Amino acid sequence: MTDTISPFDEAGIEATIREAADARTPILIRGAGSRAGLGRPAQAGRTLSTERLTGVTLLEPSELVVSAKAGTPVAEVEAELARVGQRFAFEPFDHRPLYGGEAEPTIGGLVATNASGPRRIYAGAVRDALIGVRMTTGRAETIRSGGRVMKNVTGYDLVKLACGSHGALGVITEATFKTLPAAETEATLLIEGLDDVHGVAALCAGMGTPFEVTGAAHIPGQGGQPARTCLRLENFENQVRYRAGELAARLRSFGAADRLDADASRALWRDVRDAQPFLGSPARALWRISTAPTRAPGLVARLGALVEAHLYDWSGGLIWIATSAEGDAGAGRLRPMVRDARGHATLVRAPDAVRAGIDVFEPEAPALARLTAGIVQAFDPAGVLNPGRMHVR
Amino acid sequence: MTGIALPAPDPAILARRDEIIAGLKALVPGEGVITSEEERRAFETDALTAYRRMPLAVVLPSTTEQTAAVLAFLGREGVPVIPRGAGTSLAGGALPQEDAVVLGVAKMSKVLDVDLANRTVRVQTGVTNLGVSAAIAHEGFFYAPDPSSQLACTIAGNIAMNSGGAHCLKYGVTTNNLLGVTFVTLKGEVIEIGGDALDAPGLDMLGLICGSEGQFGVVTEATLRILPMAEGARPILFGFASPETAGACVAAVLGAGIVPVAIEYMDKLAIDICEDFAKAGYPRDVGAMLIVEVEGSADEIDEQLARIGAIAGDHGATYARQARTPAEAAAIWKGRKSAFGAMGRVSDYICMDGTIPTGTLPQVLTRITEICDNAGLKVANIFHAGDGNLHPLVLYDMNDPVSLAKAEKAGEDILLACVEVGGCLTGEHGVGIEKRDLMTAQFTRIELEQQMRVKSAFDPNWLLNPAKVFPLDDRLPKVAA
Incomplete structure (x- = not known):
């Protein structure tokens, strides 16, 4: 067990980090801990939690903007947005179905892991919606980058740098996002029985139409259930109806498309977002691989028996692959093949012992790794924040 | 010369000019190294034309490998480098300095x-x-x-x-x-x-x-x-009696769950100047105008424009006209996109680029009018209204140094007003030299130092575009990364 400190304000965060930096004692940073299984298991005697920094601090629907402190539950912000007919366009990814646990995901964790869902293919990731952050760096200094306006090139974009930095640069204390109106309704076109190559080809064809497909996933067949190739449309009622007809016509060569209504569509995309429902036992290790969609099915084929279950999202550009959690969870064979496909792989789930022994994130080329180290050093010269979480130091 | 200070050239580098040019010529053959005064003249400024500095030399590599060799050479020699695209920066982002080599990417355009x-x-x-x-x-x-x-x-x-x-x-x-x-x-x-x-x-x-x-x-x-591409796109023009009603209409459209592809705002002076130039069919008898564009099939466009039109009507639009043909749509956009050029025919101007929370539009526009009235200058406002990005064009006379100084001061005051209401100094043009000295209004010293440390991680000796972005007198070029 580690000693946990939960400051009420940025001054408390600064004091905790200053103390750690002065003593050169590493600290772990966490929100509620719902994503604690992500990254390499970092070692530290002390944990700094943002769970007491809470509250929506700005909600301006007519400016498409919302701000919240880091410890605010994502669900609370989503509820506030829903009240005014808006949402996070990136469809926040929730790691609980992968890791289990009851902890309520926070805004800080969402930003620190850039955790985006299926709509990322259309609307961008967390990093694209994030327009401002406050962050206490490893120097125990609180800085702002960006702000509350969606077009801002004043100074370097440290907002993007903070997003997905897994606590390596600082503790995010508050985040501001561009929001979008929630769609009036949605529908999903389903084509059954396609193999991976044709399924991904259908997704790419759909993404190349003007009908603004907001989700594009291929669920391979398993246990007697046929494969499903899924394309989501979200918009005003009339537009969804019209576009579903046009899209089905454009995809006719791949097969007849069934149409899921709004409720069935929502349920399906919740499962696609969570990924776990299609990936079998939670005891399996889980990889998340990014590549260009058309190279994805070939990569899966080459991985062969290593793949115990898989799922394509983002038009095929995101592949979830379940492997055996034994040994190195397949890293030794998988990484070179992923590199050949000009992709990269993150080991999202595996026992601590496995994640401690290998690179969880795609290793960087030496020149890039040197730049990364320089940036980390610029923010956390004492190297006390989440040491080893992203990279072996 | 004008108000923004530029660093004095390093005489040691100027003295080594021949040697540096010889080094560049060994790396980039033929026309890729530009040294004559006449040819360098084309690179002495960008779109912030009030500022001009003749570079030491210009190098235009044809490949990534040449670029790498040139950068390694200049880095080793401690010569400042000014990267350049087409030189269209309105913020002076590509402005050279006498002791620097301009590195242009023009020959890599495939x-x-x-x-x-x-x-x-x-x-x-x-x-x-x-x-x-x-x-x-x-x-x-x-x-x-x-x-x-x-x-x-x-x-x-x-x-x-x-x-x-x-x-x-x-x-x-x-x-x-x-x-x-x-x-x-x-x-x-x-x-x-x-x-x-x-x-x-x-x-x-x-x-x-x-x-x-x-x-x-x-x-x-x-x-x-x-x-x-979308199946189709169609702009609609709305005229309003006042900036306030136009601003309220923008907020109401976004609040109603409609996100058009573009919402552009123009005030009376901008409308007049653009209409004179482009004959876009803009209404002359309104106080402010919005161009709203939506995309989709013809039916989808009709439906969206009907929704938007109803909102505009509720907010007191006194004029509404849809583009009926692609030619009309093109004319509407031609007017807007040629705004800077049209303005240039009428007067010299500096184009500001702040962003504000859109809800503060009426108060900021009032403030801009005050600032420019007090300076005795005219201002035309063009504005990406949906995202809060303001482009006030402050008109001045380039041949009158007093007028330029006043325009620069008014521009600064406008940007400071943007920061005050929760916005920022620049939405899309960049800081360059133009907003460099205002960065202390947007950021604390601690924040600027952190940004400078990031620069130092890439460029420890501050050779890349060194006189830009951060105030000259408050620098930490030796900040350890």
Whole structure:
């Protein structure tokens, strides 16, 4: 067990980090801990939690903007947005179905892991919606980058740098996002029985139409259930109806498309977002691989028996692959093949012992790794924040 | 000379000019090294034309390898480098200095690969913004960021400044449409960052480099996200009696769950000048005008415009006219996109670029009018209303130094007003030299120091575009990264 400190304000965060930096004692940073299984298991005697920094601090629907402190539950912000007919366009990814646990995901964790869902293919990731952050760096200094306006090139974009930095640069204390109106309704076109190559080809064809497909996933067949190739449309009622007809016509060569209504569509995309429902036992290790969609099915084929279950999202550009959690969870064979496909792989789930022994994130080329180290050093010269979480130091 | 200070050239570098040029010529053959005064003249300024500085030399590499060799050489020799795209920066981002070599990407302008299935293109960064869309238009695709200078400006410059445009309300700015870059450091290292997949591993270096104003390295190739064109698009013009009613209408449209691809605002003076020039059919008898564009099939457009029209009516629109033909639509956009050129026929001007929370529009417009009235200057307001990005054009007389000084002061006051209401100094043009000395109004010293440490991590000796972005007198060039 580690000693946990939960400051009420940025001054408390600064004091905790200053103390750690002065003593050169590493600290772990966490929100509620719902994503604690992500990254390499970092070692530290002390944990700094943002769970007491809470509250929506700005909600301006007519400016498409919302701000919240880091410890605010994502669900609370989503509820506030829903009240005014808006949402996070990136469809926040929730790691609980992968890791289990009851902890309520926070805004800080969402930003620190850039955790985006299926709509990322259309609307961008967390990093694209994030327009401002406050962050206490490893120097125990609180800085702002960006702000509350969606077009801002004043100074370097440290907002993007903070997003997905897994606590390596600082503790995010508050985040501001561009929001979008929630769609009036949605529908999903389903084509059954396609193999991976044709399924991904259908997704790419759909993404190349003007009908603004907001989700594009291929669920391979398993246990007697046929494969499903899924394309989501979200918009005003009339537009969804019209576009579903046009899209089905454009995809006719791949097969007849069934149409899921709004409720069935929502349920399906919740499962696609969570990924776990299609990936079998939670005891399996889980990889998340990014590549260009058309190279994805070939990569899966080459991985062969290593793949115990898989799922394509983002038009095929995101592949979830379940492997055996034994040994190195397949890293030794998988990484070179992923590199050949000009992709990269993150080991999202595996026992601590496995994640401690290998690179969880795609290793960087030496020149890039040197730049990364320089940036980390610029923010956390004492190297006390989440040491080893992203990279072996 | 004018108000913004520039560093005194280093005499030791000036004295070594011949040697430096010889070194460059050994790396880049033939016409790639420009040394004559006459030819260098073309590079002495950018679109912030009040400032001019003759560079030591200009080098135009033809390949990434040459770029790497040149950067390694200049880095080793301690010679400042001014990266340059097409030189369309309105903020002085490409302004040279006498002891610096301009490194232009103009000779690297090919579209290398088009991948429609994966919706990406790979380009050399000297290609123009419009050149990217032109290469894929016949396939029904386009590249979304559309700065007004898109005919001339390069992807290299777009990446350096994280350029926007009129349609970024829906499609985002450069950083949202950039998947990968070939990045050359001052040590001459060639680093591939990102690729053609959606998320790159590690820290978001791509996001950090985009908008770094040529202060980290030189991007020679880029992988861009492209999008299928909408079935159709149609702009509608609304006229309002006052800026306040126009501003309230924008807020109401967005609040109603409609996100048009573009919402552009023009005030009376901007309307008059653009209409004189472009004959776009703008209404002359209104106090403010909005151009709202929506996309989709003809029926979808009708439905959206009906919703928007009803909201505009509720907010006191006194004029409404849809484009009925593609020619009318083109004319409406021609008026807006030629605004800067049209203004240039009438008067010299400086174009400001603050962003404000859109709800503060009426109060900021009132403030802008006050500031310019007090200075005895005219101002025309053009505004990406959906995203809060203001472009007040402050008119002055270039031949009258007093007038320029007043215009620069008024411009500063306008930007400070933007910061005061929770906005920022620059929405899409970048800091350059123009807003450099105002950065202390936006950021604390601690925040600026942290940004400077990031620069030092890429460029410890501050050779890349060194006189830009950060105030000269408050620098920590030796800040340990």
